Amino acid sequence: MAAREDGRQKLSIVALKTKPLERSIALTRLGVGAGAKIMAHSLANIFRGEISRDSANREFYERQAQILADELGKLKGSVMKAGQMLSLYGQYFLPEEAVVVLSQLQDDTPPVAWNVVAPVLERSLGRSRLRELDIDTEAMAAASLGQVHRARRKKDGRELCVKIQYPGVADAIESDIRTLSRLLIMTRLTPKGLDLQPVFNEVREMLYREVDYEAEAGFTRQFAARLAGDTRFVVPEVISEYSSPQILTTSYESNCSVRDARVQKLGQARRDRLGGAFLELFFNEFFRWGMVQSDPHFGNYRFRVGERAEDDRIVLLDFGATRIFGRGFIENYSDIVEGSLRRDREQVLRGAIAIGLMSEKMPRSALDAFAAMCEAIVEPFEAADDQAAGGTLRNKNGAYCWGDSDLPMRSGRIAATNALSVHFRVPPREIVFLHRRLAGVFIMLATLRSEVDGRAALLAALHDAHQEPASGVTL
Known part of the structure; x- marks a missing residue:
């Protein structure tokens, strides 16, 4: 168990x-x-x-x-x-x-018994390699495509995590x-x-990516390299000698959930620091790198509480759901965000139409409803002195109180009470996964009860989105 x-x-x-x-x-x-x-x-x-x-x-x-x-x-x-x-x-x-x-x-998700996954490990790494490790036969985490076991390398006692793909997963897709x-x-x-064919085509493509542990190892290294100089984050090290197409072994990084008492009992300033870092990470991933870890599950974003605020860390895990966004998409999406901040609905709609989120053939009521929803969503990033945009949700310093906000529900009501729901059906796949992560950012900051003014960070990211190549990603 x-x-x-x-x-x-x-x-x-x-x-x-x-x-x-x-x-x-x-x-x-x-x-x-x-x-x-x-x-x-x-x-x-x-x-x-x-x-x-x-x-x-x-x-x-x-x-x-x-x-x-x-x-x-x-x-x-x-x-x-x-x-x-x-x-x-x-x-x-x-x-x-x-x-x-x-x-x-x-x-x-319930784990799978050790006798089911052990043969995958033996076939992938060989008995001689396995003899170098002591592996806990009880899974420490389980998901839909594989599960993770804690291990110790005998020669130096280093703690590791061994992710094992379930047998037959790739063949059954x-x-x-x-x-x-x-x-x-x-x-x-x-x-x-x-x-539903376009939906299932996207699901199929995503599944083949997530069973590709070699690609996941590459993305893990990419994130580690990009965040190497930022002490607020920890990315596990890939241990190549114990990895294969069905096995991904990384360093074990101590962590706890955002809901853990050690995190929840932190003072406001420390929770704000963590929330600000989490927000900036998303801005970097999308606007600057064009490389987004799109699964916002709390199991993938963990915390390490230090003795002092500067010792607190966000531990990033599992990069199998990483998606690459092209420069054109990023720039057009940036137009939507910029237009929303400026309340320039024509700019919002230009960006939305360019990425296929809306259509010029839609009635003006639907287009206006969409623009209104976008303007509501950027509420946390409005100028702090703009009382018409979430002023009651700001503290005395002008920071947005994420834990007190009902913004996701208000945005949903705007969509539901307008013609938008009739015309806005299944959106482009990039939007689905990007907004999946964006929703995760909102939920994480709310769970941290962070009070963060992210306007300056967002404006800087929007500027860079039009200046820099998105990724230059290599695996």
């Missing part, structure tokens, strides 16, 4: 369905059962009043999505990761209850994607006529 953050234990999965046929059968059986339940639910709804029908629909879709999430969690691998991605895209076309349940696939697309149709969770 593996420990959870709340101290409870998670039961290990003792066997994985790794063959495409058996995975397909398991999912198809789930879909057939769900289809029958949906038919019965639809018939029952005929006899319900409008109010009870709405309540029944919500409860029904929540149950259906929970069943789907539970089964995906048992199967692990690409089909579970695809479920995670659907929770991101799904906000644009799935019932709200389904999105909430599918989003639970992001974390709290194509079959899993096909089966999951059929499953969504059978469960009738998606609107009729909606073409």
Whole structure:
């Protein structure tokens, strides 16, 4: 079993369905059962009043999505990761209850028993290499595509983390994607006529990236090199001799969750310092480097509390979800942000149309609704003396109080109460993953209860976005 953050234990999965046929059968059986339940639910709804029908629909879709999430969690691998991605895209076309349940696939995943993953380790590294390590057979962290075990190198006692890919994950991607697309149709969770092929194409591409541990090792080194001079951050060192296409071994870096009492009990100034660093990291990744770690899961962003404020560190883990953004996209997105700050709606719309987020054919009401939402989102970065833009959420020094803000909910209401929701469907894939990380930044600063004025840092990043080549990324 593996420990959870709340101290409870998670039961290990003792066997994985790794063959495409058996995975397909398991999912198809789930879909057939769900289809029958949906038919019965639809018939029952005929006899319900409008109010009870709405309540029944919500409860029904929540149950259906929970069943789907539970089964995906048992199967692990690409089909579970695809479920995670659907929770991101799904906000644009799935019932709200389904999105909430599918989003639970992001974390709290049961590990796989040691006897299932040990053969992968032995085949990848060989017995002689393995004899150099003492490996804890209980996973310290588990995800959809692999899990991490703590280890110690015998010759010098160095503490390591060994990430092991689940067997059969890469081979099952194509079959899993096909089966999951059929499953969504059978469960009738998606609107009729909606073409999900672009969504599944993106999920497929993302999955192949995340099972490429050699590429992940390259991104880990890239981040380590770029942050080498910034003592606020820690990036693990890749240990090449214990790594392979299915194994990624790094140095162990002590850390704790943002929710840990050691972090939450820090004074305001120290939490502000950490929040400011986290915000600047995102600005660097997108506007300057064009290289964004797009998975904002709290497990990937940890903390190390020091004796003094200057000793506090943000520990960055898991770069498998790193995405590269092109210069044109960055510049056009910068136009959206700059226009929002200046309340120049024409500039906002030029940028949005250029990246395919909006269309000139949309009615003016939809375009104005989109611009209004953008203006709301940049509230934390407005001038501190602008009382019309979050003035009540600023402390006496003008810093934005992230923990007191309900900005994400207010932005959602703006979209929901305008024509935007009718016209703004599934956005370009770059937007989905960028906004996934951006939402994670907002949530992290709120969880830290940081009071940070990020305006100057954002303006500097926007300036650099038009001046520097984005990345020059090498692996």
